[in-house]
Amino acid sequence: MTECANQCPCQRRLAGAEIAVEKNHQPRLQGSCQFFAQALGSGLIGQIKNSGNIRAMHDDDSTMNGAALKASIREIGRTLGFAEIGVARAEPGAAVAGLRAWLAEGMHGEMDYMARHAELRAQPQQLQPGTITVISAAVDYLPHDKTDDTPAQAAISRYAQGRDYHKIVRTRLQKLADAISELAGPFGYRVFSDSAPVMEVEFASQAGLGWRGKHTLLLSKQGSWRFLGEIYCDLPLPPDTPSEPHCGTCTACITACPTAAIVAPYKVDARRCISYLTIELAGAIPEEFRPLIGNRIYGCDDCQLCCPWNRFARIGDPAFAPRQGLDSASLVELFAWSEQQFNDRLAGSPIRRIGHERWLRNIAVALGNGPTTTESRAALENRAGDSSPLVREHVAWALATHRAE
Numbered sequence: 121m122t123e124c125a126n127q128c129p130c131q132r133r134l135a136g137a138e139i140a141v142e143k144n145h146q147p148r149l150q151g152s153c154q155f156f157a158q159a160l161g162s163g164l165i166g167q168i169k170n171s172g173n174i175r176a177m178h179d180d181d182s183t184m185n186g187a188a189l190k191a192s193i194r195e196i197g198r199t200l201g202f203a204e205i206g207v208a209r210a211e212p213g214a215a216v217a218g219l220r221a222w223l224a225e226g227m228h229g230e231m232d233y234m235a236r237h238a239e240l241r242a243q244p245q246q247l248q249p250g251t252i253t254v255i256s257a258a259v260d261y262l263p264h265d266k267t268d269d270t271p272a273q274a275a276i277s278r279y280a281q282g283r284d285y286h287k288i289v290r291t292r293l294q295k296l297a298d299a300i301s302e303l304a305g306p307f308g309y310r311v312f313s314d315s316a317p318v319m320e321v322e323f324a325s326q327a328g329l330g331w332r333g334k335h336t337l338l339l340s341k342q343g344s345w346r347f348l349g350e351i352y353c354d355l356p357l358p359p360d361t362p363s364e365p366h367c368g369t370c371t372a373c374i375t376a377c378p379t380a381a382i383v384a385p386y387k388v389d390a391r392r393c394i395s396y397l398t399i400e401l402a403g404a405i406p407e408e409f410r411p412l413i414g415n416r417i418y419g420c421d422d423c424q425l426c427c428p429w430n431r432f433a434r435i436g437d438p439a440f441a442p443r444q445g446l447d448s449a450s451l452v453e454l455f456a457w458s459e460q461q462f463n464d465r466l467a468g469s470p471i472r473r474i475g476h477e478r479w480l481r482n483i484a485v486a487l488g489n490g491p492t493t494t495e496s497r498a499a500l501e502n503r504a505g506d507s508s509p510l511v512r513e514h515v516a517w518a519l520a521t522h523r524a525e
């Protein structure tokens with residue numbers, strides 16, 4: 121059980137989530153990427169090939185071959201550090217209507233790419249011609265079980281405290297694809313992890329990796345601290361059975377959201393979400409949300425921290441361990457970083473992509489929400505004349521909140 125789950129007030133009132141099955145939990149694979157070289161080197165693929173189960177994909181008995189190949193893909197996936205692998209048909213089905221409704225309501229805010237690429241998202245074959253199957257994969261990332269509820273401390277989403285997952289997950293998927301082509305021969309494919317218009321949560325849930333929580337994320341009996349990635353491919357693998365949902369009557373994430381961004385079960389208005397406001401939004405953070413953001417300077421974990429299923433989450437892959445003390449840094453310390461220091465210290469981190477200006481904008485808001493101390497006021501005053509009008513305006517807001525106290 122993780123510390124965050126222990127401390128989560130909603131644990132006690134969450135009989136609503138269907139947790140009765142907890143005794144069946146299997147220990148999860150942790151940090152197994154180091155086994156990749158060994159496993160492949162020691163002839164895992166050779167063993168699988170020689171087992172006689174894998175024949176050319178277009179043999180008569182292709183269902184049976186597909187099942188055997190899928191079992192091998194899972195086995196290799198584990199050696200590569202994937203917590204789960206599953207298979208879905210490349211048909212997003214009813215989720216497309218949900219996407220269209222969400223876009224029609226403007227809930228994507230300034231994320232124009234969501235609207236621009238809606239058709240590609242809805243039709244996998246347009247993104248990668250020939251795609252009939254989605255191999256969906258999850259990688260655990262929970263970096264530690266600390267909390268970040270000290271107001272003078274920066275709260276950075278757990279997914280972003282270590283290395284950037286986009287490249288790590290895609291590199292592993294590429295290795296998996298290479299291994300598959302050794303087994304099945306050349307095939308058409310493309311790998312993704314939050315890197316293209318793909319309905320990742322939908323395919324993961326169809327592939328049996330978990331169900332969609334009311335916060336909209338993929339949730340499993342091992343929690344939700346998982347990145348998703350996929351291989352779109354033209355292999356006729358048999359699809360897995362989707363998992364049953366186990367949120368039950370629980371609504372903890374909806375209640376816990378600081379900005380009421382989960383406007384209905386399974387519906388997040390991104391324009392209200394702290395993750396959007398601190399990462400995706402380029403301009404000024406609307407004033408109504410600033411006090412609600414607290415000390416969160418990059419993303420937000422609240423709808424996951426309160427989820428009872430995350431009691432069963434374990435510390436994830438070591439590749440995502442915190443760097444640069446981002447699990448316990450003070451706001452004042454991070455606010456002092458020059459652009460050069462920001463770029464150097466956050467090389468290889470997903471945070472770097474928001475740039476120094478948005479970084480300062482976010483920290484200014486958090487400092488405004490924090491305790492009024494000589495140190496925080498001095499830090500803000502130091503940046504009151506910043507060259508960026510965006511930063512200056514947020515610093516002025518923060519100083520005004522302290523003056524008002």
Ligand code: B12
Pocket residue numbers: 214215216217218219220222223231234277278279313314315316317318319320321322332335336337338339344345346347348349385386387388390393394395396400418419420421423
């Ligand atoms: C855009 C985006 C965001 C946006 C919008 C979030 C959102 N919920 O849509 C913002 C910036 C806010 C965001 C925030 C976060 N994100 Co994000 N995000 C994405 C992205 C790129 C696309 C998601 C998408 O398609 N949204 C469009 C809407 C329409 O989809 P949806 O909310 O899932 O809604 C569907 C259903 O709810 C359905 N629906 C409607 N009514 C009903 C009713 C029922 C009964 C059901 C079952 C369904 C249903 O309709 C919709 C269509 O399927 C994906 C990567 C990808 N390519 O998929 C990552 C992704 C979803 N994000 C991820 C993460 C980690 C986060 C954060 C936790 C980061 C953080 N700590 O700050 C937060 C969580 C916020 C939250 N509660 O969603 C991970 C989630 C991993 C997981 N375990 O699921 C993903 C998969 C990236 C990855 N590869 O790992 N994100």
Ligand code: SF4
Pocket residue numbers: 335376377378379380381382388392393394395419420421422423424
């Ligand atoms: S990430 Fe934070 S702001 Fe966004 S929906 Fe979850 S709890 Fe709400």
Ligand code: SF4
Pocket residue numbers: 137333334335339366367368370371372373374423426427428429
């Ligand atoms: S996703 Fe939300 S509703 Fe579902 S179990 Fe977790 S906290 Fe409860």
